[in-house]
């Protein structure tokens with residue numbers, strides 16, 4: 430059994446369909462929030478029902494931050510894997526609505542990952558209110574930063590505030606980010622344990638390390 434959170438989302442529904450097609454049993458979790466038209470999510474769920482019978486797919490309507498619902502789900506279905514895609518998506522939306530990206534949800538997800546023995550990389554922590562608590566979580570082992578989501582000095586300040594001055598930080602730039610990667614690399618080399626990767630072919634397509642982290 431595999432748990433897919435955000436199962437009615439753009440990516441989550443496609444993941445459910447792919448897992449079902451390869452023969453997995455799936456339980457989906459989604460709160461059908463109204464960040465965009467929930468009917469689109471209901472329509473996606475219909476697509477999943479069309480390819481899966483009740484003994485192969487189950488849907489739970491709940492919030493990932495609802496511990497009681499989550500624990501009931503875990504106890505009932507005992508998934509051996511979790512694909513965690515439930516999130517307030519949208520980098521641009523985050524600039525105008527930072528409160529929609531609560532650190533409580535992020536910490537809840539990290540706790541969940543920790544209970545499965547998974548390590549966590551903090552992605553774009555500078556965009557999360559309460560970023561210090563996010564990075565300070567004992568199960569966070571590194572930081573990855575995309576173009577526009579923070580600079581070297583900010584990330585160094587953040588990891589120090591979080592009490593982890595040696596936490597590895599990796600900046601990534603894709604497509605039009607060559608200039609950004611170069612300028613981040615020139616400031617990042619003043620700090621320890623920071624690297625910069627650039628790919629002109631999209632995400633990790635032909636990635637080159639512009640700056641290798643110093644030891």
Ligand SMILES: NC(=O)c1ccc[n+]([C@@H]2O[C@H](COP(=O)([O-])OP(=O)(O)OC[C@H]3O[C@@H](n4cnc5c(N)ncnc54)[C@H](O)[C@@H]3O)[C@@H](O)[C@H]2O)c1
Nearest residue numbers: 435437438439440441459460461462492493514515516518
């Ligand atoms: N779409 C992209 O291009 C893209 C690119 C990179 C990363 N991602 C990431 O992939 C993940 C999924 O993205 P998507 O495009 O499918 O977004 P989406 O908004 O279509 O799907 C997210 C789903 O999660 C659900 N959800 C949100 N918060 C929830 C909560 N607290 N509890 C339960 N369900 C909740 C929503 O109702 C939605 O159905 C996100 O983490 C997103 O940041 C997406």
